[in-house]
Amino acid sequence: MSTTQPTTTIGKAANFAETRVGASVLVREFGRKIFPSHWSFMLGEVALYSFVIVILSGTFLTFFFTPAMGEMHYEGPWAPLRGVEISEAYNSTLAISFEIRGGLFIRQMHHWGALLFVAALSIHMLRVFFTGAFRRPRELNWIVGVLLVIMGMAAGFTGYSLPDDLLSGNGLRIIDGIVKSLPLVGTYLSFFIFGGEFPGTDIVARLYSLHIMIVPALLIALIGIHLVFVVVHKHTQYPGAGNTEKNVVGEPVLPTFAAKGGGFFFLIFGLLALISALFTINPIWNYGPYDPSPVSAGTQPDWYIGWADGFLRIVPGWLEFYIAGWPISLNINSAVIVMGGVFGAMFIYPFFESWLLKDKREHHILDRPRNNPTRTAIGVAGIIFYCNMWAAASGDIIAVFFQMSLNDMIYIFRIVFFLGPIIGYMITKRMCIGLQRKDREIALHGRETANIIRLPHGEFLERHEALPPHKLWKLTAFESPTYTPAEPNAEGKITGLEKFRAKLSKFFFEDRVAPVTKQELEASHHDHDSVESNTHNQIGH
Amino acid sequence: MKLLADRRRHPMALVVLLLVGLLMTGGAYALFTQTSSAKADTASASDVDEGKKLFAANCATCHGLSGEGSKAGPGLIGVGAAAVDFQVGTGRMPLQSNGPQARVKEPQFDEEQTAQLAAYVASLGPGPAVPEDENLDASKGDPAAGGSLFRTNCAMCHNVVGAGGALTRGKYAPNLADVSEKHLYEAMQTGPQNMPIFNDANLTPDDKRDVIAYVKEVSDTPSPGGFKLGSLGPVAEGLFIWFFGLSAVIGLTVWLSSRAK
Numbered sequence: 001m002s003t004t005q006p007t008t009t010i011g012k013a014a015n016f017a018e019t020r021v022g023a024s025v026l027v028r029e030f031g032r033k034i035f036p037s038h039w040s041f042m043l044g045e046v047a048l049y050s051f052v053i054v055i056l057s058g059t060f061l062t063f064f065f066t067p068a069m070g071e072m073h074y075e076g077p078w079a080p081l082r083g084v085e086i087s088e089a090y091n092s093t094l095a096i097s098f099e100i101r102g103g104l105f106i107r108q109m110h111h112w113g114a115l116l117f118v119a120a121l122s123i124h125m126l127r128v129f130f131t132g133a134f135r136r137p138r139e140l141n142w143i144v145g146v147l148l149v150i151m152g153m154a155a156g157f158t159g160y161s162l163p164d165d166l167l168s169g170n171g172l173r174i175i176d177g178i179v180k181s182l183p184l185v186g187t188y189l190s191f192f193i194f195g196g197e198f199p200g201t202d203i204v205a206r207l208y209s210l211h212i213m214i215v216p217a218l219l220i221a222l223i224g225i226h227l228v229f230v231v232v233h234k235h236t237q238y239p240g241a242g243n244t245e246k247n248v249v250g251e252p253v254l255p256t257f258a259a260k261g262g263g264f265f266f267l268i269f270g271l272l273a274l275i276s277a278l279f280t281i282n283p284i285w286n287y288g289p290y291d292p293s294p295v296s297a298g299t300q301p302d303w304y305i306g307w308a309d310g311f312l313r314i315v316p317g318w319l320e321f322y323i324a325g326w327p328i329s330l331n332i333n334s335a336v337i338v339m340g341g342v343f344g345a346m347f348i349y350p351f352f353e354s355w356l357l358k359d360k361r362e363h364h365i366l367d368r369p370r371n372n373p374t375r376t377a378i379g380v381a382g383i384i385f386y387c388n389m390w391a392a393a394s395g396d397i398i399a400v401f402f403q404m405s406l407n408d409m410i411y412i413f414r415i416v417f418f419l420g421p422i423i424g425y426m427i428t429k430r431m432c433i434g435l436q437r438k439d440r441e442i443a444l445h446g447r448e449t450a451n452i453i454r455l456p457h458g459e460f461l462e463r464h465e466a467l468p469p470h471k472l473w474k475l476t477a478f479e480s481p482t483y484t485p486a487e488p489n490a491e492g493k494i495t496g497l498e499k500f501r502a503k504l505s506k507f508f509f510e511d512r513v514a515p516v517t518k519q520e521l522e523a524s525h526h527d528h529d530s531v532e533s534n535t536h537n538q539i540g541h
Numbered sequence: 542m543k544l545l546a547d548r549r550r551h552p553m554a555l556v557v558l559l560l561v562g563l564l565m566t567g568g569a570y571a572l573f574t575q576t577s578s579a580k581a582d583t584a585s586a587s588d589v590d591e592g593k594k595l596f597a598a599n600c601a602t603c604h605g606l607s608g609e610g611s612k613a614g615p616g617l618i619g620v621g622a623a624a625v626d627f628q629v630g631t632g633r634m635p636l637q638s639n640g641p642q643a644r645v646k647e648p649q650f651d652e653e654q655t656a657q658l659a660a661y662v663a664s665l666g667p668g669p670a671v672p673e674d675e676n677l678d679a680s681k682g683d684p685a686a687g688g689s690l691f692r693t694n695c696a697m698c699h700n701v702v703g704a705g706g707a708l709t710r711g712k713y714a715p716n717l718a719d720v721s722e723k724h725l726y727e728a729m730q731t732g733p734q735n736m737p738i739f740n741d742a743n744l745t746p747d748d749k750r751d752v753i754a755y756v757k758e759v760s761d762t763p764s765p766g767g768f769k770l771g772s773l774g775p776v777a778e779g780l781f782i783w784f785f786g787l788s789a790v791i792g793l794t795v796w797l798s799s800r801a802k
Contacts, residue, residue: 084685282775286702293693294692296701399707
């Protein structure tokens, strides 16, 4: 109960909101949230904004799309299809493209926005992984993030299957094949999904319900949880002078970050509008109506499903075999195993790392990727594993473009499938360790100035310049997890699991480069003050 | 003449001389190519003899002295004038190099020589003739009917709008955007390289004209949605959003966060 009543318009409005919904609590909690400023922290925002744009443009599309598979003859303006028998869904998509004012632009914006949404999700996720932002207390938010990626893929797939053109039908046929390849239940499941034999007349309406209701509702719910977690956990920050585990250095949401974020939304909107106005995406009028017999050359899914398609392209056919007359179609359903494996690994990684390091503490300061070489190397191995399958989905186009044999492309992808991640792991780990050693060298002996001096007795030396304190902080003040040997549990026994953990821990940290200690730093400064030339000679050799 | 003699050591004299020379050669070339194409329409029986000479000099090494074929190349008896007109007219034959498939290059023979070669090969045995203009007029075809035929018969190799695609072991189905009506027809008729033959019982001349109408319609109509990105489908779109879209986005994030400092 305030004793003074507000007199200004804004004051009255604020009082109105405060006395009814307690707005000051919201403003205090959310408005004062601090966002550190770094370009890589804005990638998640890009995903959020493109999602908003996709929702807006998608709503427009629902006004004109007919989710039905009744047959009719096309009588619209696109000459190469006039008189051809097509479905209502395809007809309405053609009408959106050619007859609804602005329809093609909005359709392209919806599709480009969806591609950007999943792309932004992906690089946001890579940023979180490589900087260790998934560590306690943010493991659950990492899981929400992985679920967002899965739902993003589901939203995309259910969406691009809707137009009922040749390309979308080919995509559905692959899903039908995967479903049918599941042991025992496959055929029943396929008939259940398609309402009878593929393709049936139900699937577009069913996908439509999923695409405009269930999947977006789940996405919105997950995004809500994700953002609440971001507020609850506070933002992470990069190591730097003044950044600690107990503070967040940055700008408050109100007014700075909100203004900047609002502007950023319009920049993303503008960029997507520009792309949609200039570049065709999914020209459904080219593909013609779906018919189970034709398949076009260069039939691929949208990029985020590409890795699964690529796996199907390189998996050898002999993986299908019979046991007592029952077919085991590992040549198809192994795609499900691989996808499950990739997402499963993503789900458990935060818990795995915390178990391995015996580290249950909270982490708010991010790792520089080089300072955790094994994690970074695992991440790169994962990227290579993914990208190889992804590239395999476009093997035919690569073959034509570079005048290669399609068969050779498949052999190459098969080899890289197994060797690529291992080689990537080894190279990345060595690179990280090399960078860490360079950091040590610079921290202890300063920056090379390329300034050569000659001493009176004829010796040549390069002058090294001490780093400014804030740069030195970045190179020296970081946490460096180390090997933890097997420890007995409460009963005094070392379990087999604990021994395994110790072995893994050794694998993770056997070639760890220790960060510069205070003593080392002081010793090096001492050397520099007294016998500068000597130190350099020693280090140089 | 005195005027010329005075100026022959002028610095620009060489340039003028070059220009005159180039104009004369170019003009003569244009004149001769025009006359030869006019001749091509009136192919006579004597063309067979000329064709035989050309064949012996350029083709016989692989196809045999009288077109009977050898280990290096197939027999040509009965392939008809249409096959020769396609293979030689698109530059695929004579073969540039051994490989999975003959590649298109600048034609080695002019239209008259091509017609002479075709006349000779046609004389070896009955085969499909070069198609009549009547069958090549895309404006008389039905692009929608052609589209249905194209999706069923052609799209699995050539892509739905004829953008091309990969076949096994380095072979490929070429892009059809710049292929002439005549060569499209002859390709269907004779099945060059790895392409199956679509004879008149399979696709009637009217069907073939519909297919030609479809290919011309989709390759000549401006793209309604903007740049086509090669009509290659989702791969090109994915590459675009990752390389162009995401680069632009990261550029924006760097720009926005750099201002804060």
